[in-house]
Amino acid sequence: MGGRSPLLVIVFSLAVLCIELGISNGFSMIRCQETERRALMEFKQRVRDPSHILSSWVGEDCCSWEGIRCSNDTGHVIELHLRNRHRSDVSYMGCSETNFDDDDVGCRWALHGGITPSLLSLQHLNHLDLSGNNFEGNRIPEFLGSFGRLTYLNLSGAGFGGKVPDQLGNLSTLHQLDLSYNFYLDDDLYIENIGWISRLTSLQHLNMNQVRFRNVSNWLQALNALSRIQVVEMASCGLETFPPSLPHVNFTSLTTLNLEGNIINSTVPDWLFNITSLEVLSLGSNHLYGQTLDSIAKLTNLRQLDLSYNMFHDGFKPEPLSNLCKLQILDLDKVPINNVLANLEQVFSGCLMLILEELNLSGTQLRGSIPDWLGNFKNLKFLDLSHNSLYGSVPRSLGNLSSLRSLFLYSNDLNGSIAEGIGGLKGLTYLVLSYNSFRLSELHLVNLSSLKYLDISYNYIDLNKGIIPPSLGNFSSLKRSSSSSDLYFNNHSDEDVMWLFIKGSELEYTTRLLSIDKVIDLSNNGLSGSIPEELGNLHGLRSLNLSRNYLTGKIPNNINGMQRLEILDLSRNNLSGAIPSTLAALNFLNYLNLSYNNLSGRIPTGSQLQTLTDPSFYAGNSDLCGPPLIKNCTDDIPTKEEENENSMDRIESIWLYMCRALGFIVGFWTICGSILLKSRWRIAYFQAIDNMCDRLYVVLVLNVAMFKRKLMVGRQVD
Template identity: 60%
Template structure:
């Protein structure tokens, strides 16, 4: 009988001693013959170990599993069965090894050992979901015999696996299958050239690898054997290169969720062997043309989710009338901007198993032709404008498993479900349901999930009694259906998820649900008390959410041992926080008791729960000090103890909360300086210390030690000194330093905040997480509670009510995305910067109660989003600018206290607009004189005319007067002539006499 080699047995024993085995998976590793141990396979000839199978057998799917302490979610038993620790170099003794599988375990962020490159006979290496981190060693390129390499899904506390140099992969000349999903290639540009050297490669999967480039050309395409290429969910920004369609061996091509653009390439028709094509979520041009796909006669799976087809659905008949009508098994046209009604030709697909037309603009009824899809298993038509009745043909789809018709306007009756015997998932939310007529109806199906929220149930809203027959039901949603009755005791005992929110349920809710795993009754009008025996009533409960109700009474001391999510917030619970709550729920990761009436101190036991991620006990009446017990605590993500009556200093042990991203200590009576211990909380995103009694300066280390800060609130304390340079906080969006005693000038560097210069609304508020957070901000003169969604988009600077002096820095005009700026109640001088129009998104501007002077800049009118303005009580002068948004500010109080301001909306006129009294009288006098002159000239003219015609008319009409008049004229002329002659003669004599004398 062949037995294992002693050196190899010792190597395996050393490996066993180096790892932690909480599930005792390696308990069979005893005795002398290692070939009989579980997971070991030896050669029948030599006895050498040739295969090592240590895959976590409690994980059928090991993808995307993170069993690190900070991310451990114990609802997945796979993490409990994982091996922990590191890999000992003793395994080098297994030199005949050709198969090594360590997937699904937890090697705690250790690097992949370089010595694995010494296994020169290895053909299979699987290290997926094994908790490795750091750089992938180049030594793996030495395993030239390798046929399959899987390094996918390795995470440990956000310490991801990454590649720095891809050159080693070209040495794996025998490689056929490569899986490197979620391995970061962020600094690698030549990834495609390296893979192109692998002539035998058949499968390449590089999902979410930070790939950025897609080379437009390759000198030579070497992928002659490639059948599967998966580049899903990267950031490739290019057109689809033509060389890709020269790989005629391709059977599966996944390019979804990148940034590909351009038209549909016609050359895609060359991929005649293609069975699966996924182009979903890319940026192709409008009017994406499907004609190029019509000749892919072997295509079985076509996913085009959110690709802008932008056409009438009826116009696509020519595309699907040929080969695709017979070959397609899965068709996804979700969110492709399709319009029109559902055409009858949809019923001609012979082998279609899944049809998804949700999130489009389809209208009308569902045609009877869909009943011809005899192979259909999944039908998704949700979120359209479909209405009316459903064709009874749908009820004949005996193979239908998943049916989602929600968010339309359908009317249902039991005839529509008459023959759906295979149905497991049903969502008919937002519909009119008539299933209660005849409570003796026996459904043909056994559902696992039923969603009927916002349904109108007739003849009266109550629990449909046919639900009692759904013994396999695991999830039920009857929220917002106006049910007004007790939860019946016939609800299935196997129910795992129950959502009854927004109803008016009364009575003892819990005594009927002993096997419940998840219970969500949030946001109702539930009253009464929570049974102190809840741990015994529902021992299997993992999720309990009773938030937003009116439940009162003492807080129970115990909950289920398996409970990992507990939310009792916004109720009226009384009593103290018991240490038993956190001690008994050892896997608790979400604990929220905020907005209740709890009193007493914070138990030390909260520091002992190593899996706790979220601790919210804000808005209670808790007193005493924050416990200084966080020494062995590393996983806490959100800590919110705000709005209590806590005293003392911030404990130094908070420095151990290295994973903390949100810290809320506001609205308490905390004292002292901002402690140095917070310097170690390097992942902080929110730091809220407002409304306390902190003293001293803002520590200079905040800028360098807390690089991820997005929200910093220190308002309403007793902080002094100058505002430090904070511009290196590149993610900062909310800065609230109001109501303190800061002095000095506003730092010019505040205009350099990167996050206030660019839009970041699409980014997650927390780093790599989408948890909800909330805090109070003082906006528009009142405090408003902001959730994570608002915090992620709002951008605020509030320096009000301090003793700041000097000018308003012009650099603030660079903050293009700033939405609220409050500099009121300081001692600022100088003018309002003219480049204030650079704050293009500004909605709120408060510069009141300073010593600002000069004119209001006209550029203020260019702030198109400005809705709240206050410039009162300064020394501003001149005309108030007009135009654009400023025209909407009609309240004069926003300019009050500036005695030299004039113009609308003030009643004070500007000098050039209102004439003086003297000028007014002078104008009146000139006007009067002009009128008198006009009358004088008119009278003179009239007198002349009258006199002239009186004399001349008489002469012309009377001949005696006329003869006498002309005779008088002649006599006058004679006399004038005699006088003239005598005067001339006298003048000549005088001239003559004068000449002789000389």
């Protein structure tokens, strides 16, 4: 027995191994259910897939298809991932008929069509993502409410329209619901009865941004039934009321509440400040009123607060904000504070000065000079003091803001020179100082190598005695094209609006757009001298505006170095000489204004310039000629001598052709007429032709007979 034990151990081990391998192979052999495979194939046939996203949906095992995840135990489909991964992260809008075939790459990758009820066969589904596609205004299917195991449903930006079905309230296991940004032409997604939301008792994340609420006043009561809710996004939903009272706040786990862009016309209710778990509160762009929000000091966990574009009577009192020691983002844009900026030191000193990263006080009716204490925000990345009544110079202390990337001071009464300390802000990306009275030395620009947006238009600027400094061509961030790593403003939902003088008029830009733009605007500053050739090094620059100055000299020949340039405005200067032909090499140029200069010569032509056919782009240059102007160039107008020579050449050509025609006519009728008139000549002519034909026939017959004899002899020899 002792001798057999090793053998038994080996046999037993092999048996166990075989069992394990069998189990493993059994799991690996599990395939999707046939009914579910057919349901998915029917879905594939119903939608249109121009980019072949579903090209892997072939074969018998649907668990191996892209976007499908099955249970390892049963083979049932449990997750369906069909999100359009190519849709832009900057714009969360979906695709519609108007932009499906345009330059939006994301829309060209979208599925579009309708959803077949065959998906009802996927009763084990717990994750469904169809976001970013184009379902062409179809209604959200009511049968989606039958997926009793669904925990995740994302239909955002998918082109759905019409009424949201109440059947979605049956999804009691749902943790996340996203119906945001759905539209198709004029057919928005809307809700008439929000009561069904109160039945989603497991819901933690709700996103209804831009879903229209029609005559819905009980939205707060419905949300209050969701005890587990953590995130509520209901921006631009058309909400009109803020219920003044709530007997009991049930959603005590709420961390994010976004109600911006609605039309709420009321005071901020006290019950809101009892949700002490709030970390993000966005109430911007409503019609809130009142003057004090003392209870906001209770929201000590706030990291982001947006009260922008609201009208608080008698001015907003910011003192309670000093208690918010976790606040990183504060947006009070267009909220009337009506105070001297220096008086706010008590509000922002202490913990806020250590933690705040973004501070927007634009249009808050601030007065006075910029205080030195603003330079103590060690983590500040964004500072906007525009559209106020600030005066004096920018203090040297702002140079201490080593983390600052965006500085907006436009539309104030600031004057004097900018302290040299600002030149130490090497990480500064956006600098907007327009509509002031600054004097700026070249020394203050030379170290700003990260700058990609510079706007100091409508100022009095002393740039190296009134000239454009060549150091502008050294900005390394403008020498390369934009990439996703450049994006900064997309890290939260706020958008800051700026008005910029581009394309001959003021246009509204948002920081989401500015995050991919690279602009230099020095317009209306009384600058003189020539345009430095160093600007040709800015390969990534997209807009250059030097209009309304006193610039002289020629347009640099190396202007084609600005390869990504889309907007070029050099109007209302004293530029002279010819327009360089290299301008035609700017393949992205879609706006050009060279009007009211002293330019001369022919307007160059090129692939991109052919599309800029507005004559006003070249108006006020009396010596310019050629299309699109009606004035012809002098080298296109022949002289009198050239006209005489051309007329003589035309006469000689006419005589030559007349002589040739006359000679042909005489020769033809001399021969043919004689044959027709004299019968002997005619008989002799036709006899000669008959003899020639007979001879050719005899030669052809003899050659054929000779060839046949040679062919027969060759066969006999073989």
